[in-house]
Amino acid sequence: MAATLRRFFDSDLWWSFTRSPVTMLSAVVALICILGALFAPWLAPHNPFDLASLNLLDAFKPPSWTEEGEAQYLLGTDDQGRDVLSAIMYGARVSLLVGLSATIFATTLGVTLGLLAGYLGGKLDALLMRICDVQLTFPSILVALLIDGVVRAALPREVHDQIALFVVIFAIGISEWPKFARTVRGSTMVERNKEYVQAARVIGVSPPRIMLSHVLPNVMGPVLVIATLNLGLAILSEATLSFLGVGVPATQPSLGTLIRIGNDFLFSGEWWITIFPGITLIAMVLSVNLLGDWLRDALNPKLR
Amino acid sequence: MSDTPMLELCDAARYFDVSRPALQRLIAGEGKRILRAVDGVNLSVPKGTTLSLVGESGCGKSTVARLAVGLYRPSAGQVVFDGRDLAEARAASDQRRRMQMIFQDPYASLNPRWRVRDIVAEPMRAFGLLPNRAAEEARVAELLTQVGLSPLDGHKFPHEFSGGQRQRISIARALSSNPEFLVCDEPTSALDVSVQAQILNLMKELQSRMGLTYLFISHNLAVVRQVSDRIGVMYLGRIAELAPAESLFRRPRHPYTRALMEAIPDLDMTGRVRIPVGGEVPSPITPPTGCAFHPRCSLAGPRCKAERPELKPAGDAMVACHAVEEGRD
Numbered sequence: 207m208a209a210t211l212r213r214f215f216d217s218d219l220w221w222s223f224t225r226s227p228v229t230m231l232s233a234v235v236a237l238i239c240i241l242g243a244l245f246a247p248w249l250a251p252h253n254p255f256d257l258a259s260l261n262l263l264d265a266f267k268p269p270s271w272t273e274e275g276e277a278q279y280l281l282g283t284d285d286q287g288r289d290v291l292s293a294i295m296y297g298a299r300v301s302l303l304v305g306l307s308a309t310i311f312a313t314t315l316g317v318t319l320g321l322l323a324g325y326l327g328g329k330l331d332a333l334l335m336r337i338c339d340v341q342l343t344f345p346s347i348l349v350a351l352l353i354d355g356v357v358r359a360a361l362p363r364e365v366h367d368q369i370a371l372f373v374v375i376f377a378i379g380i381s382e383w384p385k386f387a388r389t390v391r392g393s394t395m396v397e398r399n400k401e402y403v404q405a406a407r408v409i410g411v412s413p414p415r416i417m418l419s420h421v422l423p424n425v426m427g428p429v430l431v432i433a434t435l436n437l438g439l440a441i442l443s444e445a446t447l448s449f450l451g452v453g454v455p456a457t458q459p460s461l462g463t464l465i466r467i468g469n470d471f472l473f474s475g476e477w478w479i480t481i482f483p484g485i486t487l488i489a490m491v492l493s494v495n496l497l498g499d500w501l502r503d504a505l506n507p508k509l510r
Numbered sequence: 511m512s513d514t515p516m517l518e519l520c521d522a523a524r525y526f527d528v529s530r531p532a533l534q535r536l537i538a539g540e541g542k543r544i545l546r547a548v549d550g551v552n553l554s555v556p557k558g559t560t561l562s563l564v565g566e567s568g569c570g571k572s573t574v575a576r577l578a579v580g581l582y583r584p585s586a587g588q589v590v591f592d593g594r595d596l597a598e599a600r601a602a603s604d605q606r607r608r609m610q611m612i613f614q615d616p617y618a619s620l621n622p623r624w625r626v627r628d629i630v631a632e633p634m635r636a637f638g639l640l641p642n643r644a645a646e647e648a649r650v651a652e653l654l655t656q657v658g659l660s661p662l663d664g665h666k667f668p669h670e671f672s673g674g675q676r677q678r679i680s681i682a683r684a685l686s687s688n689p690e691f692l693v694c695d696e697p698t699s700a701l702d703v704s705v706q707a708q709i710l711n712l713m714k715e716l717q718s719r720m721g722l723t724y725l726f727i728s729h730n731l732a733v734v735r736q737v738s739d740r741i742g743v744m745y746l747g748r749i750a751e752l753a754p755a756e757s758l759f760r761r762p763r764h765p766y767t768r769a770l771m772e773a774i775p776d777l778d779m780t781g782r783v784r785i786p787v788g789g790e791v792p793s794p795i796t797p798p799t800g801c802a803f804h805p806r807c808s809l810a811g812p813r814c815k816a817e818r819p820e821l822k823p824a825g826d827a828m829v830a831c832h833a834v835e836e837g838r839d
Binding site: 400401402404405406407408409410411420423424 | 629
């Protein structure tokens with residue numbers, strides 16, 4: 207373990223990390239967001255789901271640094287007297303969960319299909335790429351809306367509420383896979399004709415092994431970058447869906463839900479209810495994207 | 511050692527379909543376009559010897575190399591490896607182990623994400639030749655030393671090496687499965703002249719030490735002269751002349767071989783007027799009728815336009831030329 211850690215701190219990756227202040231800042235911001243979301247039940251000052259602890263008299267308290275603010279509600283409270291900071295921490299949990307799962311789902315699906323299409327070619331390739339083409343003509347949020355709508359209409363309400371989270375993950379994941387498939391297919395077609403792949407074929411290494419051990423590591427660079435950028439996008443998609451009221455169920459509010467709810471009070475002057483979830487969303491997405499950007503440069507052996 | 515040749519090509523051919531997509535073809539009203547990269551090649555490589563193939567770009571040398579290791583299947587004819595059909599032999603891993611290939615571009619032939627020791631060990635792992643990690647490490651070190659690198663280089667990545675060093679790594683990988691037959695597809699053409707000599711000497715030394723058989727592809731006559739026992743001159747997917755190395759250089763018979771020899775820079779010939787070969791290499795999609803070389807040949811007659819010449823013995827060589835056969839040269 208100690209040796210692994212030492213190797214990591216000696217690596218080029220760590221070196222390039224310490225040379226980039228922007229990256230270090232994004233890492234700190236991303237880490238705060240992730241840790242805050244992950245440990246919300248222990249870190250959050252209040253539990254927004256605990257109805258007994260809510261006091262309607264505390265409703266619409268502004269942030270603590272303003273005149274009417276109270277120290278125990280750092281970012282103010284909403285119309286029910288819920289602490290906004292705590293709601294954000296619990297909401298970011300849902301946002302991150304959906305974003306990560308959707309990205310992992312889209313990456314796995316896209317990379318697998320892209321590898322198969324690029325390496326095997328022929329009819330399979332043509333079929334998969336036409337599906338990609340068709341799907342890319344729609345905005346991905348529309349595809350997600352469509353899937354969500356179909357599931358909503360097909361299933362009774364109680365069932366839907368139970369699986370709503372998975373539906374959102376599936377919908378966002380399905381709407382993003384063509385990007386991965388296209389990128390991986392393109393790089394795979396370049397790599398499969400390179401001589402190191404032919405050398406493996408001369409030895410008689412089986413196609414699945416060649417795809418996994420030779421081609422995959424060489425096409426993963428761009429995938430990693432798209433995946434991190436996509437993580438930001440997926441979080442945004444989820445927020446958009448929730449903002450429109452079709453995303454995660456109302457019992458599990460995400461950042462998007464918080465923004466939607468807060469939006470109703472914006473004109474009456476209670477700006478903190480919607481602005482702080484918004485800022486959190488922006489900080490989370492931006493820091494993740496900047497990290498992805500840095501990762502692309504740092505992992506490219508030709509740029510070292 | 512038996513008399514069975516290591517590799518035999520019997521009328522082997524490889525065609526590629528380079529047609530445009532079906533719909534476009536239909537609109538333009540044109541038929542399929544077939545590229546005859548290799549069009550009926552006969553040759554055999556006896557064990558322990560080197561056969562070289564030379565020719566201009568696009569004459570089908572590399573396709574022959576890929577046919578010889580089974581990367582392509584022949585469209586017609588047969589490839590025989592040590593007395594067995596190649597496809598059948600390649601189905602058995604103990605036969606597949608006996609053949610290896612060295613590639614032209616040392617920058618593309620090594621996986622950039624793998625460490626050198628993994629690259630060199632890959633064939634051994636694929637064939638399960640070594641019982642454990644320690645034996646593998648020892649063998650990789652031995653192989654790297656054999657090709658003139660340091661055993662410590664195994665921990666590095668390919669991008670840390672020069673072109674010549676990478677080609678040595680390629681050779682080490684090819685040798686790691688103890689092959690008997692190596693197909694070398696222009697192994698030196700991407701290298702500096704000084705490095706070329708080192709690699710060629712290394713390959714010759716390995717051949718004499720391990721009794722390797724080489725099928726050597728090159729477009730460089732000087733390189734070919736240094737390594738070959740026999741040389742085949744290819745033109746547009748067919749063999750024009752097949753002769754022992756020295757005899758080919760001393761007395762080239764086919765008009766195309768002579769034209770190639772003419773093109774070699776030579777101090778003795780300073781000031782002499784050279785006769786260049788006129789014209790371009792014809793397209794292998796629409797090859798000329800009869801002898802493919804007749805549009806550029808000074809000896810071409812009516813028979814050359816009509817009838818395709820076969821390889822026939824002429825002295826100690828085999829020549830595919832009507833003029834040579836008729837004694838018109």
